[in-house]
Amino acid sequence: MKRWNGWGYSTIDMPVPPTAAPLLASLAGTPCPQRDAALEQIVEKIPPSRLSPDPLLSTEPETRLRHSRGQSLSDWLELRYGSVNTFPDAVAFPETSEQLEHLLGLAKRENAIVIPYGGGTSVVGHLTPPSGDRPVLTVSMARLNRLLDLNQQDHLATFQAGVAGPDLEASLRNFGYVLGHYPQSFEFSTLGGWVVTRSSGQQSLGYGRIEDLFAGGTLLSPAGKLVMPNHPASSAGPDLRQIVLGSEGKAGILSQVTVRVTPQPAHEKFAAILFPSWQQAVETAQALARSELCLSMMRVSDARETVVQLGLAGTNPALKLLPTWPERCLMLLAFTANSRLTVERDRLRGWHAARQRGGLPLPGPFGEKWREKRFRGAYLRNTLWDLGYAVDTLETCLLWSRLDQGKSLIENALFEGLNGEGHVFSHLSHFYPSGCSLYTTYLFPLSDTEHAVREKWRRCKSGASEAIVRAQGTISHQHGVGLDHKPYLQYEKGQLGLDALSASLHTFDPNSLMNPDKLL
Ligand SMILES: Cc1cc2nc3c(=O)[nH]c(=O)nc-3n(C[C@H](O)[C@H](O)[C@H](O)COP(=O)(O)OP(=O)(O)OC[C@H]3O[C@@H](n4cnc5c(N)ncnc54)[C@H](O)[C@@H]3O)c2cc1C
Missing domain, CATH: 3.30.300.330 (GMP Synthetase; Chain A, domain 3)
Known part of the structure; x- marks a missing residue:
């Protein structure tokens, strides 16, 4: 079962070595452990639902609590200290598009706020029910999780939008394909959530961000259905997918998503390089980012992160053999291609570029160990x-x-x-x-x-x-x-830009049913 007040499955822990506690105390200060609020304590104070009964709605208090927040630090504080005080009035678990449409109709009749809920991994407060007089209906996408179509000629796959990372990749793997979108929240976050938050996976250098992968789909909005066709390219006016990308549940519920998939690459190697300084690591990253190498991931930690990363990594004796440069910075890379030859050739070229700037390639297991634990962090x-x-x-x-x-x-x-x-x-x-x-x-x-x-x-x-x-x-x-991040959006979009976005979202949702207090 998933933790109700933390990350991930309650059966999975990520212990740190005994040396980590003194390291953390020296870097971050004396720890101050707290006793968490009990689930029952919070469940007791959940008020009765304000929504009329409907066979699709669950008003069970624990279910409402479990869908009341995401994963931001602010969310954690409310859950751990027990101050959480707004809850959805009901949670629905639809299994079909018709049920989604029924729920939007219900919300319209009851003037209820609708919050679509993907994997619940938001870290910016997307899922918090607002306080106020209007009832809140949270729509979990958990049961809308099937592969609907894989077109091997077009390299397009259509999924129900609630599919989470592992199920999505497992379905594609059966046919020899991959999407290659691996946010660190991969275990739980969903395809629909990725699209409407414009997410980026760890291997974005090779596979692209979600906007590169999002080919089309269906949005069910209070104003009607928007079907976004999967044209390979189009010059027929502004691209409506761009309004759905980043819409954060405000345009409607994304029910189906078509993504561009690629045949499973035959070879992949994760590798690590240590640099004496940040400047040398960044110069190398710049050069590699502009190169034609088959890189699908690159990550450069600064000296302070490298200390923490290596300090929490364990007591592996190999770590003691690394150079003790005072400002050392770790770079992680993934090379992905169809031929082993290409992977090996590009890895050596990458090594050459790094060595020219003072980098020291580390033995194989460093990179591969990171890959093994990449979602455990x-x-x-x-x-x-x-x-x-x-x-x-x-x-x-x-x-x-x-x-x-x-x-x-x-x-x-x-x-x-x-x-x-x-x-x-x-x-x-x-x-x-x-x-x-x-x-x-x-x-x-x-x-x-x-x-x-x-x-x-x-x-x-x-x-x-x-x-x-x-x-x-x-x-x-x-x-x-x-x-x-809402107060800061104006600096990026400008007032006219914000007005244009508001007007467009208003067309899809004229009565402000959809996640009204988020984004704009
Ligand atoms: C530990 C951790 C690591 C993370 N790592 C990354 C990372 O590497 N890269 C990255 O990009 N992000 C990362 N995130 C952030 C988060 O995982 C992403 O924002 C993700 O895209 C959210 O997807 P979700 O399915 O969990 O959506 P949710 O959190 O459930 O919802 C997010 C927003 O999308 C809306 N929504 C969800 N599904 C739909 C739908 N079908 N239709 C309409 N609206 C919908 C919700 O209403 C909400 O506004 C991380 C978060 C955590 C906690």
């Missing part, structure tokens, strides 16, 4: 919380020319927000010819009151968001807008 948030630390992450995308300045502005804002107690580190993980994404993690000791932790989080989050705006980065490269 998310479980570390549970471990760190249990040890007594809050963890949050934020991300942006910057031009190469603004990367250094942007990184220092964002990290300085976080250190300032932490007020001397906490740790901040970053990596680059998605690359484009003109720039890359910057992903920053900060952790700090918990406090005995939720208020104290929340205040620290607020200072950090607003300071870092303002720094992103100053650095002319995007307020989100991959997590979306939700509640947490």
